[in-house]
Amino acid sequence: MTDVTEAGSPCVMDDPTTLRIERLLPGPLDRAWRYLTVSDLRRQWLASGEMTLEEGASFELVWRNEELSDPPGTRPEGFPEEHRMTCRIVEVDAPRKLVFTWGEKAEVMFQLEERGDDVLFTVIHSRVTDRAILLNVSAGWHAHLDVLVARANGRKPESFWDRWLSLKSDYERRLNA
Numbered sequence: 001m002t003d004v005t006e007a008g009s010p011c012v013m014d015d016p017t018t019l020r021i022e023r024l025l026p027g028p029l030d031r032a033w034r035y036l037t038v039s040d041l042r043r044q045w046l047a048s049g050e051m052t053l054e055e056g057a058s059f060e061l062v063w064r065n066e067e068l069s070d071p072p073g074t075r076p077e078g079f080p081e082e083h084r085m086t087c088r089i090v091e092v093d094a095p096r097k098l099v100f101t102w103g104e105k106a107e108v109m110f111q112l113e114e115r116g117d118d119v120l121f122t123v124i125h126s127r128v129t130d131r132a133i134l135l136n137v138s139a140g141w142h143a144h145l146d147v148l149v150a151r152a153n154g155r156k157p158e159s160f161w162d163r164w165l166s167l168k169s170d171y172e173r174r175l176n177a
Contacts, residue, residue, distance in 0.1 A: 008146060010174065011138045018126040019138055023145045024118045025152045032112050032119040033095035035148060044068070045148035045157075049087075053098075057089045065160050068147050073161030105129070121145070135175065139167035 011021040025032045035041045039048045045068065047061040063083040066072040075081070090107065091099040099109045102125065111122040123141055128134045143164040150157035 008142070011142060011171070013175075014124070017128050017134075018124065019128065019134070019141070020122065020124045021141050021145060022120060022122045023149050024115065025121050025149065027114065027117050027119050029095050029112055029114050029119050032121055032152070035152065036098060036110055036112070036121075037094075044151050046144045047083075051089070053089065053092045053094060055089055055091060059087055059089070059100075061085050061087055065164075068144075068160040069157045071159055073159035073163070073165070075161050076165060121148070131175070135168055135171050138171040138175075139164050142167045142171075 009022070011019040014020050025035070035045065037051055037053060039050050042048060043062075043064070047063040049059050049061045051057070051059045061084070063085075064081070065079075066075065066081065085103060087100045087102060089098075089100050091097065091109075096112050097110065099107060102108045106125060106127045109122075109124040109126070111120075111124070113120040113122070123145070125137055125141065128137060143160055146163060147157040147160060
């Protein structure tokens with residue numbers, strides 16, 4: 001397992017269609033849970049969207065990555081200014097675990113675990129069968145979690161799109177190795 005105390009540690013492939021990435025956030029556990037479940041806090045690092053935390057409940061994630069950092073960097077060609085995706089809650093064990101669908105086939109699980117005064121924040125994205133999507137979501141989770149760590153620690157995040165582009169190149173090399 002990658003040392004999660006290392007800033008910007010990469011995604012790890014648990015199998016060919018499942019990636020895992022971990023970060024340490026400042027606690028307490030409820031604070032980290034709110035960054036995941038409260039739309040106004042989640043939009044600061046990932047995507048907005050009101051959630052009803054009940055199994056089977058649908059919700060929409062709305063990405064506006066230009067709003068994650070100042071400056072945002074240059075959006076890559078082919079990426080819209082805004083992206084929307086309908087998800088469905090699969091499992092809730094507040095404030096430790098949240099699982100929801102990601103598009104039609106994939107699933108994302110968030111696990112939060114106390115580590116002293118910190119919280120181990122784990123993202124497991126499974127059933128990613130397309131290599132191009134795997135590259136995008138690997139770089140995406142890495143860049144989004146870098147923003148979350150910066151915000152949770154009261155720091156200004158670096159340029160989102162510039163970071164994402166750099167990470168995508170890195171993940172292309174890693175996944176080809």
